[in-house]
Amino acid sequence: MRCSNKLNFQSRREAEKHADFWFDRNEKMKPYLCNAHRSWHIGHDRASENPVTRIHRILEEGYE
Numbered sequence: 001m002r003c004s005n006k007l008n009f010q011s012r013r014e015a016e017k018h019a020d021f022w023f024d025r026n027e028k029m030k031p032y033l034c035n036a037h038r039s040w041h042i043g044h045d046r047a048s049e050n051p052v053t054r055i056h057r058i059l060e061e062g063y064e
């Protein structure tokens, strides 16, 4: 699972602190809870994705 390479955070608050530093040029990064690791990661804000991109991400990364 690709998210195994991601940073793990024990709380949303901790993830949000790091989200300020980890962002792409155009996309905002947002904390999300990972069921596989039972911890928080930082990822792209999926609300801004189109549905096709979102489905591909879900299939590839296995979260949500």
Ligand SMILES: [Zn+2]
Binding pocket: 003, 004, 034, 035, 036, 037, 038, 041
């Ligand atoms: Zn994970």
